[in-house]
Amino acid sequence: MTFELLRARREMGDQQGRPGHWIPPGRPTDVPLGVQPESGGKLLCLECGLWFRQLGQHVVAKHDMSADDYRRVYELPRGFGLHSSAVKQVRAESQRERLAADPEFKARLRPKRSREELARLSKIAWYESKDRAGVRAARRQGPPAHNVAQYGHLxxxxxxxxxxxxxxxxxxxxxxxxxxxxxxxxxxxxxxxxxxxxxxxxxxxxxxxxxxGFDAPGRWAKDYVVKHPSMLPPIPAKELAAVPYGTQPVKDGYPLCLECGRWFKRLDQHIAVMHGLNVADYYARHGIDPHEARARELGYASLADLLAATADWNGTDLGKLLGVTTRKTRELRHRHGLTPPRGARPVGFVPKTPRPHPPLSAAELAAVPYGEQPDRDGQLLCLECGEWTRGAGAHVRWKHGIGAAEYRARHGLPADTKLHRRLGASS
Structure with a gap:
């Protein structure tokens, strides 16, 4: 061994094949194309002849080629992993542990691309690698007899x-x-x-x-009784064409899709995904009144029957039932000759401002103790006329022509008595 080679070893480090260290030349010549030898939990680098657990990092660092370039040069299948079986097993176990510990981990692994994009990329990859030696070996009925140990698994x-x-x-x-x-x-x-x-x-x-050829129980069995109409096959084209225009059939709470003839629990999602229609386009295409369809979904024969049954309802509650605004409920009632009820309040209605109480009589006003200012439900009593008001100071100024200070002096009220609306206990 020459002095220059020894000095290069001393300067570059050992010969373990780690990235950044000196690697002796020696490309294997007895390995056919399409074969990636593995032995002792390591893969053979077909560029330099050293063994590694993971070839992807090595070929990038030492041979200035990507993993795809390495597969293309040596005609390996495009999906062939450049790491040993031991590394694959460790990664698989780690992945299973993460899936067991974190139920949401699987959702985060879903591809960000659409199905169409993934299908297009898969087709491109198939065309690129279909003629490689490794792929041709995988298609054969059996491995070559002269090299079973290397790529018999293909x-x-x-x-x-x-x-x-x-x-x-x-x-x-x-x-x-x-x-x-x-x-x-x-x-x-x-x-x-x-x-x-x-x-x-x-x-x-x-x-x-x-x-x-064994029948599985459940929905795939021959004698299985379908419980949900969405699992039934679509109705014949003649029956679908016989559905009257402008009607939306419903069966056991499942509306019929007038595009394909199947029953679904949620028709809006189905027509959006499978037919590319929104609800308004679907209704316009088949001449369906959405309010009539909603009434049938609620179990009424028509919208008129629903409006007659809810004649004493207020517009807010009826609008929540139909999924429309209060103004729309007035329009629907007017169209069917019904008058909205007067004074009806929504269920659970709490008025923001309480209605004023009736004024006190002269005898009741005279019985009020001198020096007290009664209040009731946030309203103050005017000690001049006996009316209840939210602002006694403004009331006496505009109705009786006296100021707040004079009002307090007349009725013996302290100077710091508030004459505007306040919440207090009933007196």
Whole structure:
């Protein structure tokens, strides 16, 4: 070894392959394209020949290439992770712990892009990597015989065999001979219950059940009785066309969508998502009076019956029932020949300003003790005429032509007596 090479080692550090340290040359030449060797919990860097638990950080720091560039050069599948199986297992366990500790963590992991954008990006990625050697190896029925250890896991047949062996092992652990025996003996159990029994996911149980031809209980069973109309298939086109124009059928509280013929609990969300219509456009398209539809939702035959049943209601309460303003209730009542009730107050109405009490008679006014200023429900008694008012000072000035000081002197009131509205106990 030359002196210059020894001095370079001494200056650059050890040969562990960490970013920022010296790495000897030696690109592997015996690894075919599309293969990423792994051994001892580490992946082989196909650029320099060293082993790492995570290749993504290494190729960025030492070889000035991104992870996507590395996959493209060596024709690996675009979704191939550049970290070892041990690292994947540790990350999966950590993710499961976070999901168990924080129920809202799963919602924060949802992609920010729309479904259309994700589908477009997925299609682009498929076109970019469909002809790579690693993807072609994954499509083969079995791994190449000369290099099974390196990329046998990419073969389709090998993956299916591994999954079948895993399912058989779970069946033996649960006390069954095969998955067919599980579905035969536990036919009454739902997919979720079988998943908890077998220790697998609900989706995997559903796929196995469908693939093997077993009927699942619940809404997928043949003899299942639909309880909610929204689960029923859409009504035939002839029946949908026979619905009278301007009517909105309702069945057991479920309104019918006149666009597709299905029943829904919330029709506004359905027409917005599936048909791109708001409520006003939907009503205008099918000639529906929204107030008539609201009356039918409340159990009345028509809006006229609802207005007749609530003839003694005030406009505020009727507006809350129909979801309209008080002014609109007066218009609806006038359209159907009904007169709004006079003096009706909303339920729980509390007036901001109490109504004035009747004035006292001369005998009652003379019985008021000298030197006292009675108040009642926030109103003051005028000791000149016996009327109740919110401001006695202004009242006596404009009605009796005397000032506040003279009023206090006439009736022996202290100089600091307040002559405006005040809240006090009834006298």
């Amino acid at each position: 073969g389709t047949a090998a993956m299916r065999a591994n999954r079948a062996a895993e399912v058989a092992e779970l069946c033996r652990a649960a006390g069954f001979a095969s998955i067919e025996e599980v579905f035969t003996e536990k036919a009454a159990l739902s997919n979720r219950e079988i998943a908890e029994l077998m220790g697998m996911s609900k989706g995997r149980v559903d796929k196995l059940r469908r693939r093997l």
